[in-house]
Amino acid sequence: MAKQYDVAVIGAGAAGMMCAAVAAQQGKHVVLIDHAGKLAEKIRISGGGRCNFTNINAGPQNYLSQNPHFCKSALSRYTAQDFLALVKKYRISHHEKHKGQLFCNDSAEQIIAMLRAECDAGSVEWRMPCKVAGVQKLETGFSIDTDGGELLVDSVVVATGGLSIPKIGATDLGYRIAKQFDLKLVETRPGLVPLTFDGPSWEPFVPLAGIALEVEVSTGSAKGKGNLRGHFREDLLFTHRGLSGPAILQISSYWQPGTPIVLDLLPEMDVAETLIGLKKTEKKQLGNVLAQWLPARLADGLLTANGFDPAARLPDMTDAKLRKLGDAINRWAIVPTGSEGYRKAEVTLGGVDTKELSQQTMMANKVPGLYFIGETVDVTGWLGGYNFQWAWASGVAAGLAL
Numbered sequence: 081m082a083k084q085y086d087v088a089v090i091g092a093g094a095a096g097m098m099c100a101a102v103a104a105q106q107g108k109h110v111v112l113i114d115h116a117g118k119l120a121e122k123i124r125i126s127g128g129g130r131c132n133f134t135n136i137n138a139g140p141q142n143y144l145s146q147n148p149h150f151c152k153s154a155l156s157r158y159t160a161q162d163f164l165a166l167v168k169k170y171r172i173s174h175h176e177k178h179k180g181q182l183f184c185n186d187s188a189e190q191i192i193a194m195l196r197a198e199c200d201a202g203s204v205e206w207r208m209p210c211k212v213a214g215v216q217k218l219e220t221g222f223s224i225d226t227d228g229g230e231l232l233v234d235s236v237v238v239a240t241g242g243l244s245i246p247k248i249g250a251t252d253l254g255y256r257i258a259k260q261f262d263l264k265l266v267e268t269r270p271g272l273v274p275l276t277f278d279g280p281s282w283e284p285f286v287p288l289a290g291i292a293l294e295v296e297v298s299t300g301s302a303k304g305k306g307n308l309r310g311h312f313r314e315d316l317l318f319t320h321r322g323l324s325g326p327a328i329l330q331i332s333s334y335w336q337p338g339t340p341i342v343l344d345l346l347p348e349m350d351v352a353e354t355l356i357g358l359k360k361t362e363k364k365q366l367g368n369v370l371a372q373w374l375p376a377r378l379a380d381g382l383l384t385a386n387g388f389d390p391a392a393r394l395p396d397m398t399d400a401k402l403r404k405l406g407d408a409i410n411r412w413a414i415v416p417t418g419s420e421g422y423r424k425a426e427v428t429l430g431g432v433d434t435k436e437l438s439q440q441t442m443m444a445n446k447v448p449g450l451y452f453i454g455e456t457v458d459v460t461g462w463l464g465g466y467n468f469q470w471a472w473a474s475g476v477a478a479g480l481a482l
């Protein structure tokens with residue numbers, strides 16, 4: 081049977097639409113397949129509905145992968161400035177919010193409409209909603225088994241994303257296709273996710289839900305290969321089940337179960353030295369002293385959790401005790417029980433091992449014509465527009481190579 085399409089892109093999310101548009105505008109006959117009823121739900125809900133579509137500072141240093149060098153080629157060939165130029169061409173008004181993060185002023189729908197228009201400019205054909213049961217390699221090209229019948233194509237691009245937020249259509253199809261073709265996978269786990277805590281040591285912090293403050297947070301070791309150590313200065317939020325906020329989402333991607341995260345709740349201050357200096361002149365109660373710098377409820381919670389009486393007076397404390405208190409504030413090491421999981425995770429860490437792919441084209445080295453892009457690949461960005469930039473860049477890399 082004759083081939084129906086040059087290319088089938090499976091997954092019409094961020095990476096898939098970008099790839100389909102680029103390949104089609106290069107003259108390829110492209111079919112874009114997605115099982116969802118609604119187009120690009122993740123883009124729609126991203127950035128609180130305003131889509132943090134890129135980060136002007138995006139570079140390889142903002143990504144986690146077993147091979148931190150893999151993303152360099154795609155990111156340098158399609159930069160945040162390139163995507164911004166497209167956004168400007170479509171006159172989508174936008175603003176920089178925080179640390180290079182670019183958001184739409186109005187709605188994430190504008191990014192979806194832009195990508196759809198780019199696909200239409202190349203006459204991409206849509207199969208949606210359409211379920212993909214499997215992909216088979218033929219002597220030349222591939223056969224795709226869908227609930228709308230079989231499709232015969234020269235090349236297949238897998239852009240089915242990660243496992244995060246299953247209720248809006250995330251599946252493991254990309255990983256299953258990789259396994260079927262004997263491609264290695266890096267173990268997957270939720271990333272950019274709130275961390276949970278339980279047990280008696282967390283009890284004093286349960287009533288603190290809702291408190292937010294800027295902190296420094298770190299985890300892991302700087303020794304060894306790969307991205308093992310994370311360190312961020314961002315906002316922390318106490319929740320009913322544990323900790324969240326940008327600081328925790330960022331560090332969660334670096335956190336390994338069973339190990340601590342270390343929080344500095346007053347990064348501008350050496351708390352022990354300040355208290356030791358103050359006790360010569362200050363007669364206040366400990367709780368009131370700390371409440372000058374920290375939310376009062378948090379100050380009391382920290383004191384109680386560390387065995388201090390918030391009503392104790394500063395001059396009555398020994399230097400050794402104040403050093404212990406300083407450590408509890410500047411170097412608070414706590415071991416999360418777990419995370420909120422894929423239900424709440426913004427991304428999936430791990431995925432198709434980059435050793436299996438060409439960094440120039442994203443094609444599987446041992447399966448000519450089979451490509452993996454976006455979140456299915458073991459490249460995961462920080463919070464702040466970096467994940468979309470990887471989706472665009474890897475989509476363009478494959479789109480140009482097809």
Ligand code: FDA
Nearest residue numbers: 091093094095115126127132240241253454455465467468
């Ligand atoms: P994506 O998930 O976008 O697309 C995959 C597509 O494949 C989906 O359309 C899905 O329906 C389809 N699919 C899956 N299985 C299939 C199957 N079996 N058959 C057919 N189709 C199938 N990033 C960022 O940079 N800035 C931000 O503001 C945010 N905000 C954000 C908020 C929330 C709540 C989440 C969950 C995530 C973010 N992200 C983000 C992350 C970002 O959304 C994510 O990294 C990209 O969407 C990944 O793009 P992909 O194209 O790889 O997957």
